[in-house]
Amino acid sequence: MYAVYHGPTGLKNIAKRIALLTQTVADAIEERGFELLAENFFDSLTVKVPDINVIRQKVEKQQINLRYISNDLIGISLDETTEVADLFDLINCFENDTDPVAFDIPQDAELNRLPAGLVRTSAYLTHPVFNTYHSESQMMRYIKHLENKDLSLNTSMISLGSCTMKLNAASEMMPLSWNHWFRMHPFAPASQVEGYKFIIDELSKYLCEITGFDACSLQPNSGAQGEYAGLLTIRNYHEANGDHHRKVMLIPISAHGTNPASAVMAGMKVVVVKALDNGYIDIEDLKMKAAQYSNELAGIMITYPSTYGVYEETVKEITEIIHLHGGQVYMDGANMNAQVGLTAPGLIGADVCHLNLHKTFAIPHGGGGPGMGPICVKAHLAKHLPGHVTGGTSNAVSAAPFGSASILLISYGYIRMLGPDGLKSTTEYAILNANYMRARLQGAYDILYLGTNGTCAHEFIVDLRPFKKSAEVEAEDVAKRLIDYGFHAPTMSFPVPGTIMIEPTESEDKAELDRFCDALLSIREEIKEIEEARADKKDNPLKNSPHTQLVVTADEWKHSYTRQTAAFPLYYITQNKFWPSVARVNNTHGDRNLICTCEPVEAYMEAEA
Ligand SMILES: *Cc1c(COP(=O)(O)O)cnc(C)c1O
Numbered sequence: 001m002y003a004v005y006h007g008p009t010g011l012k013n014i015a016k017r018i019a020l021l022t023q024t025v026a027d028a029i030e031e032r033g034f035e036l037l038a039e040n041f042f043d044s045l046t047v048k049v050p051d052i053n054v055i056r057q058k059v060e061k062q063q064i065n066l067r068y069i070s071n072d073l074i075g076i077s078l079d080e081t082t083e084v085a086d087l088f089d090l091i092n093c094f095e096n097d098t099d100p101v102a103f104d105i106p107q108d109a110e111l112n113r114l115p116a117g118l119v120r121t122s123a124y125l126t127h128p129v130f131n132t133y134h135s136e137s138q139m140m141r142y143i144k145h146l147e148n149k150d151l152s153l154n155t156s157m158i159s160l161g162s163c164t165m166k167l168n169a170a171s172e173m174m175p176l177s178w179n180h181w182f183r184m185h186p187f188a189p190a191s192q193v194e195g196y197k198f199i200i201d202e203l204s205k206y207l208c209e210i211t212g213f214d215a216c217s218l219q220p221n222s223g224a225q226g227e228y229a230g231l232l233t234i235r236n237y238h239e240a241n242g243d244h245h246r247k248v249m250l251i252p253i254s255a256h257g258t259n260p261a262s263a264v265m266a267g268m269k270v271v272v273v274k275a276l277d278n279g280y281i282d283i284e285d286l287k288m289k290a291a292q293y294s295n296e297l298a299g300i301m302i303t304y305p306s307t308y309g310v311y312e313e314t315v316k317e318i319t320e321i322i323h324l325h326g327g328q329v330y331m332d333g334a335n336m337n338a339q340v341g342l343t344a345p346g347l348i349g350a351d352v353c354h355l356n357l358h359k360t361f362a363i364p365h366g367g368g369g370p371g372m373g374p375i376c377v378k379a380h381l382a383k384h385l386p387g388h389v390t391g392g393t394s395n396a397v398s399a400a401p402f403g404s405a406s407i408l409l410i411s412y413g414y415i416r417m418l419g420p421d422g423l424k425s426t427t428e429y430a431i432l433n434a435n436y437m438r439a440r441l442q443g444a445y446d447i448l449y450l451g452t453n454g455t456c457a458h459e460f461i462v463d464l465r466p467f468k469k470s471a472e473v474e475a476e477d478v479a480k481r482l483i484d485y486g487f488h489a490p491t492m493s494f495p496v497p498g499t500i501m502i503e504p505t506e507s508e509d510k511a512e513l514d515r516f517c518d519a520l521l522s523i524r525e526e527i528k529e530i531e532e533a534r535a536d537k538k539d540n541p542l543k544n545s546p547h548t549q550l551v552v553t554a555d556e557w558k559h560s561y562t563r564q565t566a567a568f569p570l571y572y573i574t575q576n577k578f579w580p581s582v583a584r585v586n587n588t589h590g591d592r593n594l595i596c597t598c599e600p601v602e603a604y605m606e607a608e609a
Helices: 002-031 052-061 084-092 136-148 170-177 194-211 223-240 259-265 282-291 317-323 333-338 379-384 406-441 466-472 475-484 510-531 547-553 563-567 570-573 588-593 600-607
Strands: 044-047 069-071 074-075 215-217 248-252 269-273 297-303 330-332 353-354 376-379 446-448 460-463 499-502
Touching: 002 044, 002 084, 002 136, 052 069, 052 074, 052 084, 069 136, 194 215, 194 259, 194 333, 194 406, 223 259, 223 297, 223 330, 223 333, 223 353, 223 376, 223 379, 248 259, 248 282, 248 600, 259 269, 259 297, 259 600, 269 600, 282 297, 282 317, 297 317, 317 330, 330 333, 333 353, 333 406, 333 600, 376 379, 376 406, 406 460, 406 510, 466 510, 475 499, 475 510, 547 563
Parallel strands: 248 269, 248 297, 297 330, 330 353
Antiparallel strands: 044 074, 069 074, 215 376, 353 376, 446 460, 460 499
């Protein structure tokens, strides 16, 4: 959006101004007898000084932070927020304290410090999107126009199983826009960040208490990065014990794709563990593989409740088997919304887990925004947690010592405002909501994988595979038809192809849960019409979904069902209609032309075979 608003010319002007101010500072500092380490630069200078402490005292009085590289080297960086007035303060610190500070910025100044060979002459940002919206009115409308295409939480619930799309309360988010939080640099001196330090220490303590663990690292910026950090912690632990050969990581077939990917990144060998028909980890297969790889076993990665949405009663047995063979247990914390206050990774025998603060602990996500995936560990792993150069070690997993520290305020607010009882009832409501929906849908749909008492955890899987045979209806048809009903589809085809996984979270009230159930039950009736040959197998509301406004209001309507059925199949939709901006896109084309791949867990099984 920064590039959209400023466009190529605006960006270049911003850059030119930064380079000019930097050049002005450089000239002024050189004039005062200091040496610059580099002749050419853009926005950053390294200055040789007799003693950094003399300068440091002066700049800190001006409320400026510089980078103190060594006893005689100082780093200075300017950016687009630097003003001419700042230059007086900055240059003054290199002054002898008797002469007044003076410098020129000639209007027609040449940028003579950019390395000539690196100056760009080719065109860039030529797409119209970067050359159209350069006024605030146009920019506002452009952003709104994009927002209108989005079926988001401000329209209806998003029941993305495993992703925990809960409320991101305004009261939790508000502090992020407060000056004293959002203007902090991640490498600001410790004496300037006592507030952050307080929040970070308190939050670490709460997360340890919630997980039943002893130590915490707030460094990882996502769940997947947490997995990576946790696995490195396990690897470092084994290596410290002289067990350099412990590199085999057992991963159940139902695991999230990030699990095997993280294991491979951490230098481990993935061995897949089978599942039983009821979705539980196959204990016999686990025992066999743990024994087979006993000498090389690094550990196991499990998700609890499992990605099938059940509290596996065998979980303690699983963690015991792994420990018996010298392995460590990594618990994927994506499903913590079903654990907080009721149980804990520490209680079920895990040694390390990550927490998706952007799932369970109320940080917004879903647009690729910043996340936080801190890890918590048992005491024996504490000294193997990621460190940071600022703390004198080199095993960091992210650039900043506390990841995306500003968004920790959201999780801190969430935990503080709910308190221990509130957190526990949050989990209870999440489970209750899921079971309410399960109970309403059961009968019309097959629910896969329930616990031995016939209930689910905080999410459940609806089987859509039978409709392929009975009505030629695919999971995708149901997902797309839900858009006509004003709902974002649940998680599709994970962890089981041809199914949807519903996770309502505690944030939705009964009326919203009922609307979603009504939509799914109505879709079930539409499928029945096809099954009973009352509707056409090719031309029906499911196959043609979602229906755009253009299609529904066109002069021509050739379908065997009505326009009202297409766009307003239930009454509640007339009160809050979401119009999709496109109908189906060619998924296969997208699949074939994207470059990012996350291999399914099966691929590791095949590779092993
Ligand atoms: C979301 C999720 C992850 C990965 O978390 P990111 O923050 O998206 O990297 C890992 N495992 C499971 C089960 C998840 O649902």
